[in-house]
Amino acid sequence: MKKRFEIIEKDGLVEGTRIIVDTQTGVQYLMAHWTNIGGITVLVDKDGKPLLDPRYAK
Numbered sequence: 001m002k003k004r005f006e007i008i009e010k011d012g013l014v015e016g017t018r019i020i021v022d023t024q025t026g027v028q029y030l031m032a033h034w035t036n037i038g039g040i041t042v043l044v045d046k047d048g049k050p051l052l053d054p055r056y057a058k
Helices: none
Strands: 005-011 015-022 028-034 037-042
Touching: none
Parallel strands: none
Antiparallel strands: 005 015, 015 028, 028 037
């Protein structure tokens, strides 16, 4: 079974950010984390539409 989410970019180990893509929809997310605290949000273009990874966008 293929993973639903794929990390496509990383910055930092204990603290930092990740760009994650949903392989079923192509939608990209930004995850920020600091030790045991973090958050995630959808990345959007200038018109407010979700950014899509062209490899997975349908």
